[in-house]
Amino acid sequence: MGRMDTDTTGAWLSRDELRDARERLPILYVDLVPVRVDERSTVTSIGLLLRATSEGAIRRELVSGRVLYHERIRDAIMRHIEKDLGPMALPQVPLAPQPFAIAEYFPTPGVTPFHDPRQHAVSMAHVVVVMGDCAPSQDALDLAWLSPQEAMDLARTDEMSGGHGVLLRQALAHLGFAV
Amino acid sequence: MGRMDTDTTGAWLSRDELRDARERLPILYVDLVPVRVDERSTVTSIGLLLRATSEGAIRRELVSGRVLYHERIRDAIMRHIEKDLGPMALPQVPLAPQPFAIAEYFPTPGVTPFHDPRQHAVSMAHVVVVMGDCAPSQDALDLAWLSPQEAMDLARTDEMSGGHGVLLRQALAHLGFAV
């Protein structure tokens, strides 16, 4: 969640109102780990977005975004995958709504492994298989597909900050990999 | 969530501001199923709150309430158990933050099995063992301990509306009972 939130189209709050709410209430998010799998559903690669920060640093990120008012979680998952990976990504939304992890992002660093200077966000984390063609849309520079081992190593570096690296490693542990 | 929300102490929003936010954002909740267990952690009874509605009807409810700004989920679970079951309830907060179910309460009936006329609430549902003495506090008339079978039957009646009955049966299924 280290990037600007650009859910302006379709959002139900003006930029000022959203800023206001963010100082008062926990904001509901989804964090999504896009994966490709083989015919036995073993994860073969993990998709990470490449973004440039306003300071010019490069960051690797999960697909992430808010759940809107009157939006179902499975619709939010679909919308954010399509927003970040393009309309041809063909995501398989998880069958059950229970996340593999709950990430509590606090504006104060150190309360949890997750940090978001803008807000207190509570994020439901899911692994999402994408079957189609992915193309980074919006403000991402690129989308890279990494092997589970490469993703695991990258997740421990400064390229994944604010907790996305932690969440990625928790996802790999959940999937049965040796983290 | 069929009752008035009375989190006024400790809340970070005035009543007007909360009403405003409720028309704009999904509000984060916890729904808690208080249980007693035997020495092998088999659930022996389930605690339900008895409340009177403003129309004079009687309702059975789970322990339920908002997660506040800058509050950890495990602290919200502890706070709501103590608020509704008293300070001597000695709850065992779940070890892991993943809920057994996510209940999406919509202000529009029928979108999901969960309905809350006041708001769009997304609730993380947990089963919570209580080891100590429970006494209904605040606005509940009584706290009743039911056997799993009694709870299952009651959950299908009008006494548990808005989705709490559904969530209770999902909890029993999760615990391995024949629902």
Add this chain to the structure above:
Amino acid sequence: MGRMDTDTTGAWLSRDELRDARERLPILYVDLVPVRVDERSTVTSIGLLLRATSEGAIRRELVSGRVLYHERIRDAIMRHIEKDLGPMALPQVPLAPQPFAIAEYFPTPGVTPFHDPRQHAVSMAHVVVVMGDCAPSQDALDLAWLSPQEAMDLARTDEMSGGHGVLLRQALAHLGFAV
């Protein structure tokens, strides 16, 4: 598990040896709930096998079978789906190995909701999306696709005995349905 086990091809035990082991050790199974989903992964129908018992009664069953020696669980899931639903079923094996339920089948009725007169079986239960064409193979009379509501109702009748009905309702609860 109310039917004869016909894992003779590919099994590593003779019929006599398997009978012997069944009197000594818990036997590892998988129980699988085949489902079809819409584009947002909402379950639209559930597949149940129709079998005739040796007494001529009709039973609805889940896909079910043993995990073999040196077989990975995801391979066992794939094998049993293809054995019962045919080679064109195109199952999506679950990403993570954790089951939504563990069913403990005892030879003694009443210990758990699950009963198998032949053995003590411990079964890991998974929901499996099938994308392709399904055709009942082997000893099933038919494969029926039911709506979630129809499946829920059928699961409470004598047509689903031994625990498959219980497991089906636990699956629907896990998926967020009102059971």
Add this chain to the structure above:
Amino acid sequence: MGRMDTDTTGAWLSRDELRDARERLPILYVDLVPVRVDERSTVTSIGLLLRATSEGAIRRELVSGRVLYHERIRDAIMRHIEKDLGPMALPQVPLAPQPFAIAEYFPTPGVTPFHDPRQHAVSMAHVVVVMGDCAPSQDALDLAWLSPQEAMDLARTDEMSGGHGVLLRQALAHLGFAV
């Protein structure tokens, strides 16, 4: 599972018969991560058994053992905790039977991160809170309580082999720690 299995009392198989079954069937196990928690159920320490191998090396291990014929999983969890941590450990058996991970131990190294030269074992992994006094019994040299960070570091060393280190790190990820 790097140690000799000494479930001779209470087992339903002779040593020869068990050896025989191990060459034919997957054997059902439980792997247990004993933890101590604070009043909000945050894990404060993790208990690891210290054992000497026949070659004189020192190993750190989880509590682990077979599920016996006609034994419920919750009884197997209780029995193995008491066998390894003593009768005063006061374990809180998990409420629900679903494990946080399934570890598939193969006699062939490299099939999964889990390896057991004696057998194909399928293990259901649970985190178990112990409230009482623990004393290593049977063949363990000692029981050490480590902080989550110490346990995480130790889990990556040769002191935890065969997969127990992997499982411990998966447990910590499941509990929300940064692995």
